[in-house]
Amino acid sequence: MPDLLEVKNVTRKFGGVVANKGVSFSFESGKVIGLIGPNGAGKSTLFNMVSAIFPPTEGEIWFAGKRIDRLPAFKVSPLGIARTFQNLQVFKRMTVLENVMVGLHTSTSSGILSAAFKLPKAKKEEETIYQQAWEEIEFVGLEDVAAVEAGSLPLGKLRLLELARALATKPQLLLLDEIAAGLNHQETAEMSDLIFKVRDRGVSIFVVEHDMDLVMRVSDRIIVLDQGEKIAEGTPNEVQNDPRVIEAYLGNDEEKEEATV
Numbered sequence: 001m002p003d004l005l006e007v008k009n010v011t012r013k014f015g016g017v018v019a020n021k022g023v024s025f026s027f028e029s030g031k032v033i034g035l036i037g038p039n040g041a042g043k044s045t046l047f048n049m050v051s052a053i054f055p056p057t058e059g060e061i062w063f064a065g066k067r068i069d070r071l072p073a074f075k076v077s078p079l080g081i082a083r084t085f086q087n088l089q090v091f092k093r094m095t096v097l098e099n100v101m102v103g104l105h106t107s108t109s110s111g112i113l114s115a116a117f118k119l120p121k122a123k124k125e126e127e128t129i130y131q132q133a134w135e136e137i138e139f140v141g142l143e144d145v146a147a148v149e150a151g152s153l154p155l156g157k158l159r160l161l162e163l164a165r166a167l168a169t170k171p172q173l174l175l176l177d178e179i180a181a182g183l184n185h186q187e188t189a190e191m192s193d194l195i196f197k198v199r200d201r202g203v204s205i206f207v208v209e210h211d212m213d214l215v216m217r218v219s220d221r222i223i224v225l226d227q228g229e230k231i232a233e234g235t236p237n238e239v240q241n242d243p244r245v246i247e248a249y250l251g252n253d254e255e256k257e258e259a260t261v
């Protein structure tokens, strides 16, 4: 049985900038893996390659035994990878329910004509989409605001909406991009609990996070990047005590504030 995600010797260059250099790691199903590192370490770049937003310059990415690094994003998500975005990607004029449903329409098989003429197949799919969307809205606890326009919701609820929309596609791997950014202490604690609940469904979760409390609490294992390279990998306890990790954070002026790794 192959690992769920395998990143093999991945390098990504932007012109002369080497954003990731020879990064390798893998992980199995049902785990929470954290990705940390000082500003500019290459976290977003790695995340974007795993979600097929752009390909690596060198190296390979495998998901559930299938090579995915040359596939476009629209072919990768149906394989079972979903993600949230740090800069929320919600439709402000749509309700919460519509936002979750719209994410599912791309995966339906009936064509535009059958939907337009409300043929039985399209009607059945619409019901399934409604059901799936509603399940995830309840899972994240947004049922009270399901009919509310997303644009009028506070940030904490918008982050839950992003999560519901990603979960509705029933991923095997969920990528969370700074899911706790801007959340207060209470909301962050609730988000941690939700991450555990998602993991208990057997979903693997890959978390990029600046909030050290959250990442240390939820991760089974943490990968640390610095200047594009993987400098450490281990349990939260191991990476917090790794001299290379402490040096990477302390050595970067901008991160001194966050040096309590």
Ligand SMILES: Nc1ncnc2c1ncn2[C@@H]1O[C@H](COP(=O)(O)OP(=O)(O)OP(=O)(O)O)[C@@H](O)[C@H]1O
Residues within 6 Å of the ligand: 014, 017, 018, 019, 037, 038, 039, 040, 041, 042, 043, 044, 045, 046
């Ligand atoms: N599209 C791009 N074009 C040119 N350089 C880029 C591009 N994307 C990222 N980089 C560079 O690659 C390096 C890694 O950036 P990346 O955004 O992946 O780091 P990060 O760890 O996510 O940073 P942060 O924590 O600040 O979000 C940086 O030097 C960045 O300037």
